[in-house]
Amino acid sequence: MWKYVKMLQYPVNIKNKDLQMAKYLVTQYGGSNGELAAALRYLNQRYTMPDEKGKALLTDIGTEELAHLEIIAAMVYQLMKDATPQELRAVGLGGHYAEHAKALYPTDANGFPFTVTYFATTGDPLADLQEDMAAEQKARAVYENLINLTNDPDVIAPLSFLRQREIIHFQRFKELFEYYKAKGYK
Amino acid sequence: MNLYYNPLQSSLTNIPISNQKQMPIDSQTGFIRGNLFANLYEPYLRSEPFPLKPINQRESLLNKVREYDFALVELDLFLDNHPNDQEKIQLYNQYLKQSKQARQEYEQRYGPLSLNSDWLNTYPWGWLTPPWPWEVS
Ligand SMILES: [Fe+2]
Numbered sequence: 239m240w241k242y243v244k245m246l247q248y249p250v251n252i253k254n255k256d257l258q259m260a261k262y263l264v265t266q267y268g269g270s271n272g273e274l275a276a277a278l279r280y281l282n283q284r285y286t287m288p289d290e291k292g293k294a295l296l297t298d299i300g301t302e303e304l305a306h307l308e309i310i311a312a313m314v315y316q317l318m319k320d321a322t323p324q325e326l327r328a329v330g331l332g333g334h335y336a337e338h339a340k341a342l343y344p345t346d347a348n349g350f351p352f353t354v355t356y357f358a359t360t361g362d363p364l365a366d367l368q369e370d371m372a373a374e375q376k377a378r379a380v381y382e383n384l385i386n387l388t389n390d391p392d393v394i395a396p397l398s399f400l401r402q403r404e405i406i407h408f409q410r411f412k413e414l415f416e417y418y419k420a421k422g423y424k
Numbered sequence: 425m426n427l428y429y430n431p432l433q434s435s436l437t438n439i440p441i442s443n444q445k446q447m448p449i450d451s452q453t454g455f456i457r458g459n460l461f462a463n464l465y466e467p468y469l470r471s472e473p474f475p476l477k478p479i480n481q482r483e484s485l486l487n488k489v490r491e492y493d494f495a496l497v498e499l500d501l502f503l504d505n506h507p508n509d510q511e512k513i514q515l516y517n518q519y520l521k522q523s524k525q526a527r528q529e530y531e532q533r534y535g536p537l538s539l540n541s542d543w544l545n546t547y548p549w550g551w552l553t554p555p556w557p558w559e560v561s
Contacts, residue, residue, distance in 0.1 A: 410504070
């Protein structure tokens with residue numbers, strides 16, 4: 239089970255409205271390399287990990303990704319909370335407003351909705367861990383792209399924090415992958 | 425202006441990370457970096473890491489909870505792969521104590537952070553105390 243802690247893992251206090259950035263950032267909410275996909279991928283893969291190390295690591299990283307999902311959601315919410323419908327329309331978020339008003343909705347930066355194909359699970363622990371290592375690298379790269387799209391330190395600081403987390407997650411998946419490979423798991 | 429970190433200048437280049445000793449740095453620097461392990465830290469921007477700028481007393485007490493909880497996350501992920509590292513197990517338990525203390529300090533002033541808090545025997549129901557995490561405090 240999970241228990242809620244009423245705080246963000248890293249502080250988010252964005253003072254300036256930036257709808258364009260909200261539009262890009264939402265990809266880490268509902269895009270293929272986003273935090274929702276990561277959380278659900280790991281929490282879904284953990285059932286078929288071959289030993290206690292794998293069950294623990296997939297559970298724990300999956301849980302941390304849920305906290306990252308909340309950070310991204312808070313950022314998108316704060317970036318667009320003061321927007322008018324006309325302002326949303328001006329940055330191409332008119333369609334979003336028509337369907338969801340100012341509610342959050344998991345899509346990628348081009349408005350493509352979240353889909354479970356992002357889960358990518360084979361049941362083969364080595365294949366799944368390599369998928370996860372690639373996913374962490376892709377998420378890191380997307381964080382770098384997003385950092386390149388803004389000058390706002392209120393936005394860059396949490397993005398840099400989240401980017402570092404992908405580096406750590408990659409390292410932990412890699413350690414587990416190498417351990418399983420040496421043990422001859424298939 | 426050279427804004428980006430040059431990976432060629434990184435001492436990590438060409439050294440297999442798994443062969444290096446993973447020594448945790450202090451929890452405050454680790455939290456600001458988003459990375460508790462010096463040998464795994466690869467900044468992207470030259471301006472990294474970003475010092476915390478708590479906007480009020482509440483936020484600065486909350487940052488202490490975040491800092492210790494972050495160290496716990498990092499050590500736990502490490503220990504999942506290296507369950508025989510006694511030093512890290514001790515460190516985990518030390519941060520656990522500090523995390524509990526920081527929570528008490530925060531919660532007695534600003535209300536419960538979780539539904540197993542010691543600060544829920546209040547009237548009216550303290551769980552509703554604002555702000556919620558996604559709101560600018
Ligand atoms: Fe991750």
